[in-house]
Amino acid sequence: MLVGSQQKLQDDIRALVQRHGRTRDALLPILQDLQAKHACVPDFAMQVVADELGLHPAEVYGVVSFYAFLGHEPRGRFVVRLCRTVSCELARTAPVARQLENELGIAFGETTRDGRFSLEWAACLGLCDQGPALLVNDRVYTKVTPERVHAIVEDCRRVFGAHAAQTEPAAHAAQPALAAEGGVTP
Amino acid sequence: MTVIDSRRTPLTFDSIVPGTGLAVALKLSRADLIATVAASNLRGRGGAGFPTATKWNLAAAAKVAEGECKFVVCNADEGEPGTFKDRVLLTEYAPLVFEGMTIAARAVGAKRGILYLRGEYVYLRPALDAELARRRKDGVLGAAIGGVAGFDFDVEIRMGAGAYVCGEETALIESLEGQRGEPRNRPPFPVDTGFRNQPTVVNNVETLAAVTAILAKGPEFFRKLGSERSAGFKLFSVSGDCDAPGVYEFPLGLTLRELLEQAGGTDAKAVQVGGASGVCVPAAQFGRRIAFEDVATGGSIIVFGPHRDMLAVAKNFMEFFCEESCGQCTPCREGNAKLLEGIRMLERGECSTAYLRELRLLGETMQLASKCGLGQSSPNAFLSIVEHFPDEVLGRSLAAAGGTR
Known part of the structure; x- marks a missing residue:
C-alpha cells in the first residue's frame, strides 16, 4: 500500500474513532463505516483500529472475520446478494443465480477483475413473500426473473461510470430511482 | 418512499x-x-x-x-x-x-x-x-x-x-x-x-x-384473544406454495388448516412452522394449533406444495445452519456439518437405515447439548422431515434426485 493512501486511511480511522468513541462497543460501527467507504477492512486498517482502541489486532481480525458483511478482501463497488432461503428457492432462485453468473462473468463468492461487482449468497433477506429477492448494496429487488438480471446489472454500470470517483454513500445517493418493476426506492 | x-x-x-x-x-x-x-x-x-x-x-x-x-x-x-x-x-x-x-x-x-x-x-x-x-x-x-x-x-x-x-x-x-x-x-x-x-x-x-x-x-x-396459554393476536409471515403469501394477523391457537385456508394453500403436503429452526408438519397433522402449547413459532410459515422434494428442503436449511453456526460449541459446529453430510448421502441414495438412526441420535444430542438456541433447534427440520417422509428420503437414486428439484 502506498504511503499516501496509508496516511489517508489512518486519517479516516481517526475521524471515525472521534465520531464513535474510543470504547470497545464502538468497534463494530467503526468497522462498518470502513467497510462502506473502502469496500473492505484491510489488514493495515485493522492494525490502526487496534492501536486506537487499545486492542490486540487479532481481536479486530476476529470480529472482521466473524461477520458476513465485513471482510479484509476488497469487495466490488456493487455487492449483489441473492437470497438463498427456501422460500425464494421455491420461487426459482436457481435460474436467476445462473444468469447473474452469466452477466457478470464470475461465480458466487467472486469479484469482477475491474472491482465493480461482487456476487454473494445471502441468508434470508426477509422478502420471502416476493422472491426471488436480491440486494444490490442497500437497494432491494424483488420477484427477480432471469430476464431482469441484465437490467439490474446495467443500472449499476451506469451509476458507476458517472460517479466512479465518489465514495460509497455518495454513490448511493446518486443512484437513479429504480425504474424496473418491483424495485424499492428507500 | x-x-x-x-x-x-x-x-x-x-x-x-x-x-x-x-x-x-x-x-x-x-x-x-x-x-x-x-x-x-x-x-x-x-x-x-x-x-x-x-x-x-x-x-x-x-x-x-x-x-x-x-x-x-x-x-x-x-x-x-x-x-x-x-x-x-x-x-x-x-x-x-x-x-x-x-x-x-x-x-x-x-x-x-x-x-x-x-x-x-x-x-x-x-x-x-x-x-x-x-x-x-x-x-x-x-x-x-x-x-x-x-x-x-x-x-x-x-x-x-x-x-x-x-x-x-x-x-x-x-x-x-x-x-x-x-x-x-x-x-x-x-x-x-x-x-x-x-x-x-x-x-x-x-x-x-x-x-x-x-x-x-x-x-x-x-x-x-387466543387460547388460555397463548394470549393475544400474532403476526404470521406466510411464504412458499400458496396463493397469497404475506403477513397475516390471527389470534394464537388457530389450526394450520385454518391458516392455509386463508392463504390459499390447502393442497400443501407439509408446512414448516417456525422457520429453519422450527418443525415440519405434514398434511395429516394440519389440525394442530399454532400456540405455545402445541406448535410454537415466531411467525414463520413456509408452505410446501404436493410436488416439493422435502429432502431438498432439509438440505437448504442445514446448509444455512452450517454457514451460520458461530462455531463456539462442538455439538453445533460439528453436528450440523455431519447432518449435512448425511443429507448428501441420502440424496445420493447411499445412506443405510442404521446410519440414518445414528444421524437422528446425533440430532437429539445436539438438541440437548448445544449451548444456545441455534444448535438446540437446528436439527428440528431434519428430524421432522425424516420422521414424516421416510419413503421420500430413503432409497433414492441420483437420477431421481436430479429430476425432482
Whole structure:
C-alpha cells in the first residue's frame, strides 16, 4: 500500500474513532463505516483500529472475520446478494443465480477483475413473500426473473461510470430511482 | 418512499393511535404498568415465548452499577428464514415500536434504548432515523418525557453485520459490545447482566408493538384473544406454495388448516412452522394449533406444495445452519456439518437405515447439548422431515434426485 493512501486511511480511522468513541462497543460501527467507504477492512486498517482502541489486532481480525458483511478482501463497488432461503428457492432462485453468473462473468463468492461487482449468497433477506429477492448494496429487488438480471446489472454500470470517483454513500445517493418493476426506492 | 406492502389482513396495529399507549403508561406507577402487561398474558413474539412482564419485573428489580444505566434493546435482527413481519412493523408501524420501547423503559427504569437492526435491513434506516428525530422534537424521547421529571430515555440504532446468531439475545449483546456474536452462558441472564454488564431488557419488535397496543386498548382486549396459554393476536409471515403469501394477523391457537385456508394453500403436503429452526408438519397433522402449547413459532410459515422434494428442503436449511453456526460449541459446529453430510448421502441414495438412526441420535444430542438456541433447534427440520417422509428420503437414486428439484 502506498504511503499516501496509508496516511489517508489512518486519517479516516481517526475521524471515525472521534465520531464513535474510543470504547470497545464502538468497534463494530467503526468497522462498518470502513467497510462502506473502502469496500473492505484491510489488514493495515485493522492494525490502526487496534492501536486506537487499545486492542490486540487479532481481536479486530476476529470480529472482521466473524461477520458476513465485513471482510479484509476488497469487495466490488456493487455487492449483489441473492437470497438463498427456501422460500425464494421455491420461487426459482436457481435460474436467476445462473444468469447473474452469466452477466457478470464470475461465480458466487467472486469479484469482477475491474472491482465493480461482487456476487454473494445471502441468508434470508426477509422478502420471502416476493422472491426471488436480491440486494444490490442497500437497494432491494424483488420477484427477480432471469430476464431482469441484465437490467439490474446495467443500472449499476451506469451509476458507476458517472460517479466512479465518489465514495460509497455518495454513490448511493446518486443512484437513479429504480425504474424496473418491483424495485424499492428507500 | 415506495414500500412493498406485504399485509394480507387488516392488523390491530392499524387501529392504535400513536401516543395513546404511552399516555396511559405515564399515568400508572411502574408497578401498575408491569401489572397491566402481566394481566394481558403477553409472551415474547420472537419465538421463545417468555412472559414479557416477568422479564420486565426482573429487570426492574435488578441493581445498576454506579454511573451506569439500564438498557432496553429492541431485537430487530429478524434473520429466521421465512420471517418478514418485523420488516413490515418497522416500515409501517415504527412509531408503535419506539413507543413500546419507551413504555418498557418507563417500566424497568431504563435510560437508554438500542434498536439492533439487521444489516440486510439497512434500507429501512433513514426512515427510522427520521422517526426518532421526530419523536425527540415531540418530546416523547429525550429528557423528562411527557413532562414526567426524571423520565429520560433516548434510542439509538445499531446495525448488525450479517450474522443470524446475533438474533439470540446474548449474542446480540456481545455484538453490541463490539465482540464476535457468540452467545454467552446463561445464567446470568441479560435482565441482570446484559449490555455493559447492566440490566438489559431484550424484546422482539412485535412484542414491543404489542405492548403499545395493550396499553392503548387495555389488557382485557388482548387476553380475550387466543387460547388460555397463548394470549393475544400474532403476526404470521406466510411464504412458499400458496396463493397469497404475506403477513397475516390471527389470534394464537388457530389450526394450520385454518391458516392455509386463508392463504390459499390447502393442497400443501407439509408446512414448516417456525422457520429453519422450527418443525415440519405434514398434511395429516394440519389440525394442530399454532400456540405455545402445541406448535410454537415466531411467525414463520413456509408452505410446501404436493410436488416439493422435502429432502431438498432439509438440505437448504442445514446448509444455512452450517454457514451460520458461530462455531463456539462442538455439538453445533460439528453436528450440523455431519447432518449435512448425511443429507448428501441420502440424496445420493447411499445412506443405510442404521446410519440414518445414528444421524437422528446425533440430532437429539445436539438438541440437548448445544449451548444456545441455534444448535438446540437446528436439527428440528431434519428430524421432522425424516420422521414424516421416510419413503421420500430413503432409497433414492441420483437420477431421481436430479429430476425432482
